[in-house]
Amino acid sequence: MTPINPQPVNQQLMKDTAALKQKKFRDQSGLILVEGRHPIEEAWRAGLKLHHWFTLEDSFTDSLPNANLQPQALLVDDAAMAKMASTHSPPPCLAVFEAPPVQSQLSGHLVLVLDDLQDPGNLGTLIRSAMAFGVDTVALTADSVEVWNPKVIRASAGMVFALKLITLSRESLHNQLSANGYTIYATTGQPNALNYRQANYKGQCAIVLGNEGRGVSADLLKHPQAHALTIPMQAQVESLNVGISGSIILAEAAAQRAGS
Template sequence: MGRIESVQNKQVKEWKKLLTKKGRKKQNKYLIEGLHLVEEAVRAGIEIEHILIREDKLDQYTIKVDQEPENLIIISESVSESLSDSVTEQGIFAVIAQKEEENAIHGNKPVLMLDQVQDPGNLGTLIRTADAAGFEAVIIGEGSVDLYNPKALRSAQGSHFHLPVIHSDLKKWISQFKEKSIPVYGTALDERAVSYHSVEPEQQFALIVGNEGNGVSDELLKETTANLYIPIKGQAESLNVAIAASILMFSLHQ
């Protein structure tokens, strides 16, 4: 068990860089904050590089940590504050290597695909809902917010530990699913779009949802099996992407 008290510590400076996309990409690591997320990582058997706990929280945070003693580090309040991205820092963090399991995605169960989803809260909610709906994986396309964004991680509530979540080329995956005769549904209001009520629930399909303002790109919509819309009965112009995707995920999955 180690101890770090100074924010000027070299290791602390490297961890602080994990709050930025550039820093995460360079180190190929990310930082999670909060007891719930750390417990979820431990329960999921995720390989954790370091667990950092504020000294005054040791008695409160009694988690089972299957780590070598040197991987558990006691930190000062000032170090904890410097690493926190929350309004109220919780005093417990974990440093984890980024691992994306592309080979774990086969399309045996539904797959959610995200095209240029830019709000981290939406991205995290979409991952959490895909987990709850029994989806196999989430594929994050180019132009979307980074999975490891602290706000996205808080919103996902640890669901990214439960199913593969990767950053990849959506067009490539559309082709692969269609080669396996797995239907790929876009979400749109174009001339091809049909109500989601007209689609029978299935065990295997891919669902693409898009950017908060512009929806799914035309380039991808041209490649889909069908494009779906949700009939709106009131006067609201549209639905939030996470809400719309939630309706479709639970309705379409058998």
């Protein structure tokens, strides 16, 4: 394997790239930071427009995206890559893409709703699980963590580019769930809630997961089409991480739908 051909590096471009670790600069520029081979490949495969990208000077082609990316990569050293990357250990490659337009319309038979989710690692995990288990749309309420947070992209292994993701107000979510006739299954710690294995996921349904501390908002739990859902567990365990509990429920939904 031979290293990628070096290109001249503009110092201001590197500073602008590093700034994309902050949401306000992503919002201002319409650009997003994508780190690592696989996430870059997924963004490119999804048709996002590549603005520019960097590789480490000692990177070989087997650690770089398996795609004919244009424009060509800019070659940088470890110190420069570390300044731009959001990780402690700099990745072999890092790219800047134009962010895709924000969508706000629910669609599909199986929808995952994330109500005020705050942790980027949890969001990335759930996006990855949603892709694995056949979710059509992932819907986030407007006060949830931003989907283009680099930690979300990394935790999702690039699946954030492969799924339909929408962001909408809680009011719009409530109205669209009603208008489209979704059966809603909302997770809760209520002792009388429905066992998640007894729910029927074969029709058009929305699985709702809530904020890490507060859970699902009261207005969604009170929705006329909503059913409270719980995962039975040993008494010594008070609760599960939302990424784990959501993945368990999505796996059950996928199994039911595969057998229908």
